[in-house]
Each structure stands twice: as C-alpha cells, then as structure tokens.
Amino acid sequence: MKGTGRFQRVHVQTLRHDLTAGLVVGVVAIPLAMAFAIASGVKPQYGIYSTIIAGFLISLLGGSRFQIGGPTGAFIPVLLGIVIQFGYEKLLIAGMLAGLILVLMGVFKLGVLIQYIPRPVTIGFTSGIAVIIFSGQISNFLGLRGLQSHESFWDNMKEIGMHLYAVNLYSILTALLSLAVILILPRFLPKIPASLIGLLVSSLMASLFFGGKVATIGSTFGAIPSSLPSLTLPTITIDNILELLPAALVIAMLGGIESLLSAVVADGMTGTRHNSNRELIGQGIANLITPLFGGIPATGAIARTATNIKNGAVSPVSGMVHGLVVLLVLLLLAPWASLIPLASMAPILMVVAWNMSERRDFAHVLKTRTSDSLVLVITFLLTVFTNLTTAVEAGLGLAVILFVKRMSDNLVVTKVLPDSHGHDCPQIHIYTIEGPLFFGTAHRFEKSIMDTIPLHPRILLLRMGKMPFMDSTGESNLASIVNHFNKSGGTVLISDIQPQPREYLKKTGLSERIGESQFFEHTGEAISAALERLDQPKCRACKHLAYRECTALSSCSPKPLDTKPVPSLPANH
Incomplete structure (x- = not known):
C-alpha cells in the first residue's frame, strides 16, 4: 500500500467499528499502562502518558493498519535497571535514543534483520522477562512494604524473604479477588476486559472493607495528575549518550522485535500485509516524542492489537481513538485511579507474565536436546540472573558460533x-x-x-x-x-x-x-x-x-590422443 493506503478504508460506515474497537482497547490499556509503569520503577501516570502519546503516533505513522502501541512487559527489566542505576530522567534519554535507532533502522530498511534473530534467543529472553515480571509482583501481592528494588534477581528474592514477616492478609485477599475475576470472567464473558473488571471489583472491595489497610497508588506514588505534563526536553550530553547507548540498543531491539511480531500476528488475523520499515519509523518517532511528555518507551502490543482486531477495527483510526480514550479517562477520572490498591494490579502483571512466558515453546525446544536447547537455556538464565543486555549478546554470540559449527560440518x-x-x-x-x-x-x-x-x-x-x-x-x-x-x-x-x-x-x-x-x-x-x-x-x-x-596413450598403443575425447566419470559423479 502506498501513501495513505492504511487509511483507504476509512469512511463514515467504518468509523463506528473503529470507535467501538478503540474504546474497548483503550479501556483494556489503562490498567496495563499503570501496571507496566509501576513495575518499571516509575510513577503510574508515566505509563498513561506513554499510552496516550505513543499509542496515537504509532497508529498514525506506523506500517500496520491494526497495531496498538504502548508500554509492554518486555521492557520492564531494562527500564527498571535504568531507573535503579541512572534515574528517571536518564530513562527518558534512553527512550529517545532508542527511538532514533528505530527510525534509522527503518530508513536504512533494516527491519528484515530482526527476522534473523534465532527463535531460541527470543524464547529464552522472553521467558526470562516473564520470570522477572512475575517475581517482581510477589511483594505487591503479599502487601510487603519497605522493600528496596535491586537489579539482581537474587537480591530481590532475598529482599522479599527478609520481609515475609510483614505479610498483609488484606492485600492477599484483594489480590486473590482480582486474580479470580481475571481468570474466571473470560470463560463466561470473553468480550469484557477482565483485567479492568478485576481491578475495579477488588479496588471497590478494598475501599469498602479494608480502608487504610492496603497500599494504594495514591499512598505509594501520590495522586495522579488529571492532565498531560508540559513538553520538557531532558538534558542530553555526549556523556549521557555514551552511557545509555547500550541500554537504548536493547530497548530498540526489543521494541523492534515486539512491534514486528505484533504486526505479523495482525497480518495473520486479517489477511493484510504490514510495512516493516515504515513500522519501525513510526515506532521510532513515537519513542522520540513520548519522553518529551514524561512517557516511558512503547512498542506494538500483541494482546492489545489482537483485542483491537477482534472488536472490529478497520483502520488505524481505532488505535488513535484508543489513545484519545485513555486521555479522556486521565482528564476525568485521575483522582479515582489514585485509590487503586497495588495488590489489585499485581495479578494483572502476573497473568501477563504467564501468558508471555512461551512455556510450551520453551519445553518443545528443550526436548530436542540440540544446540538450540543450549542457546535457549543460557539466554534464559542470563536474562534472569544477570541482565537482558548480557543475555541477548551471549545468546546471539553462542547461536552464531553454533551456526558456524553446523555449517562447517556441512562442507x-x-x-x-x-x-x-x-x-x-x-x-x-x-x-x-x-x-x-x-x-x-x-x-x-x-x-x-x-x-x-x-x-x-x-x-x-x-x-x-x-x-x-x-x-x-x-x-x-x-x-x-x-x-x-x-x-x-x-x-x-x-x-x-x-x-x-x-x-x-x-x-x-x-x-x-x-x-x-x-x-x-x-x-x-x-x-x-x-x-x-x-x-x-x-x-x-x-x-x-x-x-x-x-x-x-599407453605403452601398448602409442597412438596420439583423440582430440574429441569422451569423459567417463561414473554417473554418480
């Protein structure tokens, strides 16, 4: 499709479908945006800002007709590590650098390169990320307070162990109610956003029966402002760029992989074809602009994109509507969001982690007991016990070495x-x-x-x-x-x-x-x-x-060689 091809189906009759899909996916995105931001070590409103701005721009400028953009779970370990090590402002700079890298990848038509990342590497780090996300919500599920966040998985587990004496029964009951709704509701009402209903029901119960006994967004992070922040340019220096470039490369790689995977899923569900390089450019521009308003890095979200399609989306207008819906909720309902218990949000992320763990693919590759199994296990363990940058570098390096070895054996x-x-x-x-x-x-x-x-x-x-x-x-x-x-x-x-x-x-x-x-x-x-x-x-x-x-030519027959000899190699040669 050329030019405005992604919008060529937009007309009065289709707007109703796009408005409906945008409304549903916008409602679904709100609890996820706050949960991903909290898990990344920043205030929940920064996830909302990212959903509004990046979500709108990715749909407007990207290469997929149905893509829904926003914060995703894949970023959590990287963003949390940046926040712990460098602080929130440098996270914004890293996000902008990642956006620039994505734009350059799209301009130089490097979108195809992401397809060559070995499957065991992507399964390994995705499963590792799922473990980190799930384990990171244990403290909120149990209502543990006063924990210090660490980059190391072991240190975080030790921190939880040291605070188990302070388990909050009211938080556990709140979290269990939220989890029950999230797991049971889709079986009976599959079109209702279970995460939002679980959040609302458990928040209402905690407010009515456990008032003041369960930590909320407001008591932990302060009230959520009911407006977008003003545009602010972070202080960028050469030292900052050099310091944050490795992390920005990982953010760009993760964003590229997840957005293109999401676009491929959308293609499979709709029979359309996305433009991978345009998608990277759209993702890059969104991540360049979003930090100017305090938003965290964003990419295409597979689950939200699938929800968009299932609810009748026809064009990118639905994704733009989704961003506007989240903006409207921020303007009208921000004070109410401050009352949401952290224990209500923990099950949402735990279910996200479970769904993204790729456990079946993990077990399948593991059963092969080949070099792919080794790449998978090493990438997974390094993701959990070191950091994602090291895991991806080691996984890719090992995959290349093993590939060269296999190819060498083929000569x-x-x-x-x-x-x-x-x-x-x-x-x-x-x-x-x-x-x-x-x-x-x-x-x-x-x-x-x-x-x-x-x-x-x-x-x-x-x-x-x-x-x-x-x-x-x-x-x-x-x-x-x-x-x-x-x-x-x-x-x-x-x-x-x-x-x-x-x-x-x-x-x-x-x-x-x-x-x-x-x-x-x-x-x-x-x-x-x-x-x-x-x-x-x-x-x-x-x-x-x-x-x-x-x-x-032999001594028995010294005749000269025939000038038109007939070669006599065996047929199998």
Missing part, C-alpha cells in the same frame, strides 16, 4: 575417482565441493585438498556445482590453492560454479588469475580440456588407465 570435499574400479589418474585430480565456502569452512577446504595430494598433479579440477556461497575467507583459501598449483606448473580448472561464487571471483580478480578459459559449464567439458593438456610421455608409462582415452 564436504570429496576426491572423485574417474574409474569405477578405483583407478586414479596421476595427472588429473578431481574434487567435488559441497556446501558453503566461508570463514568457518575455508581452512578445512584447503587442508582437505592439499593433504590428499601426495604428488603434484598436472591438473586440479574443482567441481563447484553444489557450493552455493563463498566469502572473502573462502576466496583467500582458494587463491592459496591456485597459487600453489601455478608455482608447481599445474593448472586449476573449475566446473559447474554457481552464480554467487562466480561473481565473487570476478569482483576479487581471482577468476582472471585462474583464467577465464579455465571455467567450464559442465564437468565433462572440463575433463576433455584436461585430457588435452596431459604430459603424454608420462601417459605412455602409466598403467592406471583411469579414462577410456588412456588406452590410446
């Missing part, structure tokens, strides 16, 4: 015997190369050939019909073989070479050094050329008779 260099009885020609050595010739296989390729040639043959024929790819390291090792044979008076012939290696050899100049006349489309033609270049005196003394043509 097969086979010596071809022209005679079915095992006779070989001392002057012509033929090798078949199967698999990619790159930095992980290049040394073994060269060694396989050089180590299996006891004497210097006159002709080395390399059959490359099953070698799909070559990089600079592979080219360098091939050049080493060519140089070796040229110095010893031999010749290298190449047959059946595929397009990518052929073009690469032209670019590096190695094809010119080999000689354009030494490249053949078919192996039979290469053998014919090789037979014409043999040292005939050596052939007369040879008893191998590897080719049919050898009879004409």
Whole structure:
C-alpha cells in the first residue's frame, strides 16, 4: 500500500467499528499502562502518558493498519535497571535514543534483520522477562512494604524473604479477588476486559472493607495528575549518550522485535500485509516524542492489537481513538485511579507474565536436546540472573558460533575417482565441493585438498556445482590453492560454479588469475580440456588407465590422443 493506503478504508460506515474497537482497547490499556509503569520503577501516570502519546503516533505513522502501541512487559527489566542505576530522567534519554535507532533502522530498511534473530534467543529472553515480571509482583501481592528494588534477581528474592514477616492478609485477599475475576470472567464473558473488571471489583472491595489497610497508588506514588505534563526536553550530553547507548540498543531491539511480531500476528488475523520499515519509523518517532511528555518507551502490543482486531477495527483510526480514550479517562477520572490498591494490579502483571512466558515453546525446544536447547537455556538464565543486555549478546554470540559449527560440518570435499574400479589418474585430480565456502569452512577446504595430494598433479579440477556461497575467507583459501598449483606448473580448472561464487571471483580478480578459459559449464567439458593438456610421455608409462582415452596413450598403443575425447566419470559423479 502506498501513501495513505492504511487509511483507504476509512469512511463514515467504518468509523463506528473503529470507535467501538478503540474504546474497548483503550479501556483494556489503562490498567496495563499503570501496571507496566509501576513495575518499571516509575510513577503510574508515566505509563498513561506513554499510552496516550505513543499509542496515537504509532497508529498514525506506523506500517500496520491494526497495531496498538504502548508500554509492554518486555521492557520492564531494562527500564527498571535504568531507573535503579541512572534515574528517571536518564530513562527518558534512553527512550529517545532508542527511538532514533528505530527510525534509522527503518530508513536504512533494516527491519528484515530482526527476522534473523534465532527463535531460541527470543524464547529464552522472553521467558526470562516473564520470570522477572512475575517475581517482581510477589511483594505487591503479599502487601510487603519497605522493600528496596535491586537489579539482581537474587537480591530481590532475598529482599522479599527478609520481609515475609510483614505479610498483609488484606492485600492477599484483594489480590486473590482480582486474580479470580481475571481468570474466571473470560470463560463466561470473553468480550469484557477482565483485567479492568478485576481491578475495579477488588479496588471497590478494598475501599469498602479494608480502608487504610492496603497500599494504594495514591499512598505509594501520590495522586495522579488529571492532565498531560508540559513538553520538557531532558538534558542530553555526549556523556549521557555514551552511557545509555547500550541500554537504548536493547530497548530498540526489543521494541523492534515486539512491534514486528505484533504486526505479523495482525497480518495473520486479517489477511493484510504490514510495512516493516515504515513500522519501525513510526515506532521510532513515537519513542522520540513520548519522553518529551514524561512517557516511558512503547512498542506494538500483541494482546492489545489482537483485542483491537477482534472488536472490529478497520483502520488505524481505532488505535488513535484508543489513545484519545485513555486521555479522556486521565482528564476525568485521575483522582479515582489514585485509590487503586497495588495488590489489585499485581495479578494483572502476573497473568501477563504467564501468558508471555512461551512455556510450551520453551519445553518443545528443550526436548530436542540440540544446540538450540543450549542457546535457549543460557539466554534464559542470563536474562534472569544477570541482565537482558548480557543475555541477548551471549545468546546471539553462542547461536552464531553454533551456526558456524553446523555449517562447517556441512562442507564436504570429496576426491572423485574417474574409474569405477578405483583407478586414479596421476595427472588429473578431481574434487567435488559441497556446501558453503566461508570463514568457518575455508581452512578445512584447503587442508582437505592439499593433504590428499601426495604428488603434484598436472591438473586440479574443482567441481563447484553444489557450493552455493563463498566469502572473502573462502576466496583467500582458494587463491592459496591456485597459487600453489601455478608455482608447481599445474593448472586449476573449475566446473559447474554457481552464480554467487562466480561473481565473487570476478569482483576479487581471482577468476582472471585462474583464467577465464579455465571455467567450464559442465564437468565433462572440463575433463576433455584436461585430457588435452596431459604430459603424454608420462601417459605412455602409466598403467592406471583411469579414462577410456588412456588406452590410446599407453605403452601398448602409442597412438596420439583423440582430440574429441569422451569423459567417463561414473554417473554418480
């Protein structure tokens, strides 16, 4: 779709569907926005600001017709770590840097690269994030007060253990009621936002029966303002940028992954196609602007996007309406939001964590007991016990190493015997190369050939019909073989070479050094050329008779070689 293509279905008849979907998803987003903000270590209103501004801009500027943007659970460990280590203002700077990175990724059309992140890595860190989110809500569920937040999972668990003596029964009852509604209501009324009803019912009960005995948003964070904050530019310095760039890269990566996954889910539900690079640009602009109003990083939210579609959304207007609905609630009902108990919100995040844990995929990959299982477990453990940056770097690094190892095992260099009885020609050595010739296989390729040639043959024929790819390291090792044979008076012939290696050899100049006349489309033609270049005196003394043509040159029959020999490689070669 071009230009305003995402809005091409907008007309009077569709507005009713978009308004309805936007209203529902806006109501769903409100408790999530506050819960994600609190879990990230900031005040709940910052999650609301993010939902309003980023939610509106992502729908307006993104590449998916149905995407709903806002704070998500994936960001929680990263944002909490930034807040603990650097403070809230630097979180805003990190969010802006992440927005800039996303815009650049979209401009340079790098959206496709996110698709190449291995599945075990994404499952590993997603499951790890789910554990962190779930464990982070235990204290609010139990009503524990006075806990200090730490970056370390173990330190947070120790902190909870040290305060278990102060368990608040009223908080537990409030949380259990909220959890019961969230779990049971969808079975009977699937279209009703269960998280919101659970929040309202448990808040009402706590207000009526446990007044002053359960910590609320107001008692913990102060009253929620009933207006958007004024536009403020954070203080940005070179030192801040360098300090926060690693965290910003992780935010951008997570935001890119989740937004594009959400867009793919939307495509599958609606039969449409999103523009991945435009989606990244829209996400980036939203994250550049949202921090100016105090909002935390946002991305496409899969559950809210699915809710949007299920409620009849037709165009991005529904996502824009969702942002306006949240703004209206902020303006009219902010004082009431301050009365919500933290224990009412804890089950919402626990259910979010459970749903995002990808437990079935985790178990499936684990059961394979392959290198993917190792990548999964290491990424998961590092996410939980160190930090997401380390986990992603280590997971990707290990996945690359294991991939290179697997690809290296796929390279097969086979010596071809022209005679079915095992006779070989001392002057012509033929090798078949199967698999990619790159930095992980290049040394073994060269060694396989050089180590299996006891004497210097006159002709080395390399059959490359099953070698799909070559990089600079592979080219360098091939050049080493060519140089070796040229110095010893031999010749290298190449047959059946595929397009990518052929073009690469032209670019590096190695094809010119080999000689354009030494490249053949078919192996039979290469053998014919090789037979014409043999040292005939050596052939007369040879008893191998590897080719049919050898009879004409043997001591028994000193006739000259036929100028049109017929190669006699076995059919399987």
